[in-house]
Amino acid sequence: MKMGKKIEKIFVKTYGCQMNVFDSERIEDSLSNFGIRKVKEPQWSDLILLNTCHIREKAAEKVYSELGRFKKIKRENPGIKIGVIGCVAQAEGQEIMQRSKIVDMVLGPQVYHRLPDIIQKIQNGERVVDTEFPLEDKFEKLPQSKQVNRPSTSFLTVQEGCDKFCSFCVVPYTRGAETSRSPEVIVREAMELVESGVRELTLLGQNVNAYQAQRKSGELLDLAGLIEEICVIEDLKRLRFVTSHPKDMTDDLILLFGKEKKLMPYLHLPIQSGSDSVLKKMNRGHTVKSYIETIEKLRYLRPDIAISGDFIVGFPGETEEDFSLTLDLCDRIKYAQAYSFKYSPRAGTPAYERDDLPEGVKTKRLTKLQEKLKIHQKEFQRNLVETVQEVLIEKCGKFSDQYIGRSPYMNPVVVASPRNIIGKIIKIKILSSNGLTLSGETIG
Ligand code: SF4
Numbered sequence: 001m002k003m004g005k006k007i008e009k010i011f012v013k014t015y016g017c018q019m020n021v022f023d024s025e026r027i028e029d030s031l032s033n034f035g036i037r038k039v040k041e042p043q044w045s046d047l048i049l050l051n052t053c054h055i056r057e058k059a060a061e062k063v064y065s066e067l068g069r070f071k072k073i074k075r076e077n078p079g080i081k082i083g084v085i086g087c088v089a090q091a092e093g094q095e096i097m098q099r100s101k102i103v104d105m106v107l108g109p110q111v112y113h114r115l116p117d118i119i120q121k122i123q124n125g126e127r128v129v130d131t132e133f134p135l136e137d138k139f140e141k142l143p144q145s146k147q148v149n150r151p152s153t154s155f156l157t158v159q160e161g162c163d164k165f166c167s168f169c170v171v172p173y174t175r176g177a178e179t180s181r182s183p184e185v186i187v188r189e190a191m192e193l194v195e196s197g198v199r200e201l202t203l204l205g206q207n208v209n210a211y212q213a214q215r216k217s218g219e220l221l222d223l224a225g226l227i228e229e230i231c232v233i234e235d236l237k238r239l240r241f242v243t244s245h246p247k248d249m250t251d252d253l254i255l256l257f258g259k260e261k262k263l264m265p266y267l268h269l270p271i272q273s274g275s276d277s278v279l280k281k282m283n284r285g286h287t288v289k290s291y292i293e294t295i296e297k298l299r300y301l302r303p304d305i306a307i308s309g310d311f312i313v314g315f316p317g318e319t320e321e322d323f324s325l326t327l328d329l330c331d332r333i334k335y336a337q338a339y340s341f342k343y344s345p346r347a348g349t350p351a352y353e354r355d356d357l358p359e360g361v362k363t364k365r366l367t368k369l370q371e372k373l374k375i376h377q378k379e380f381q382r383n384l385v386e387t388v389q390e391v392l393i394e395k396c397g398k399f400s401d402q403y404i405g406r407s408p409y410m411n412p413v414v415v416a417s418p419r420n421i422i423g424k425i426i427k428i429k430i431l432s433s434n435g436l437t438l439s440g441e442t443i444g
Pocket residue numbers: 162163164165166169170171172206207245
């Protein structure tokens with residue numbers, strides 16, 4: 001068999017959600033155990049990986065146009081291998097190989113643990129497509145490097161996939177059914193991360209609060225139980241989890257916000273629309289009333305909790321009245337942060353053929369919604385001015401004595417300090433807000 005150039009340097013370009021960011025970091029991390037180090041520019045690498053996302057509009061076309069750009073690099077360095085991984089890879093599979101001759105591998109999100117073997121194969125000139133949904137835990141199979149001096153915050157995937165089948169969403173098709181990682185493995189990884197300097201963990205899952213796994217003893221554990229176990233780790237100071245589905249916000253999980261001090265007062269809880277009729281068409285499986293009740297319970301236990309949301313406007317069949325109900329909901333919840341998009345059809349989803357609202361109507365509604373969301377976001381930030389917040393410092397700022405951290409509510413906070421405070425939780429008096437970022441001074 002023809003032996004190609006040995007792959008020693010990798011460049012990963014990541015699109016989309018935190019799950020993809022985590023996957024890419026984990027791939028880079030684990031491949032370092034095989035002597036493959038990451039580089040900052042694609043032309044310096046032996047292997048370029050595009051970790052793709054299928055959520056945004058025309059995702060596949062964007063990948064093909066990105067591949068067009070890499071064609072030039074491959075022409076100049078024919079030894080470079082190119083891989084497409086992630087959700088677009090899962091959805092398109094073999095099609096990518098057929099449309100783009102420069103691609104050497106196409107891997108779905110569940111088979112990254114097979115990368116070391118697949119790299120061997122592509123080194124030898126093979127072209128590989130692997131979009132299976134194997135049963136084993138890819139993260140457990142991917143060795144973790146013993147990296148010291150990690151950043152002070154880290155993601156930790158605990159759950160993947162989704163069984164909810166919202167009528168607009170591709171995730172159940174690209175990431176597969178809901179699967180949860182073993183609690184013993186998660187707790188061990190959390191301890192390793194904390195030992196290497198991490199002070200804040202964010203547990204990740206497409207439907208994180210659907211987490212349910214069996215301990216070795218056979219006992220079932222849900223997300224609330226898992227959080228309680230992780231919070232026992234002494235040097236772990238903060239915990240968050242994302243993304244939650246309103247239907248899976250159990251009372252045990254809600255109660256934790258009132259009693260577990262390490263659980264930060266921030267929850268991303270997407271609703272998508274403030275109209276029950278639209279929620280039904282979206283197949284969301286919950287109502288506006290049940291969503292509001294969940295928020296009310298959370299606010300009763302943790303009055304300062306910051307709620308973040310997701311919205312889709314212009315969903316097929318959304319009337320002016322439906323849309324005004326969404327605006328009313330925003331006024332009621334007063335989101336501290338929110339992500340909002342115009343509906344755009346995704347091939348293969350039930351709502352694909354139903355797109356029926358003119359683009360102009362969607363644009364107008366989105367503008368109106370975003371104006372409202374911005375007002376509430378600014379108000380939330382303004383209310384923090386003159387308060388003292390505990391801020392976990394994550395990185396350096398633009399200037400030499402400047403540092404950036406996050407408040408318990410996820411707001412970026414800028415502060416000056418003559419000494420390096422990265423990784424520390426510092427009390428900061430908030431002096432001003434520019435709408436997106438807070439600025440303050442250290443106290444004490
Ligand atoms: S809950 Fe709905 S929107 Fe979220 S990943 Fe599952 S199908 Fe997609």
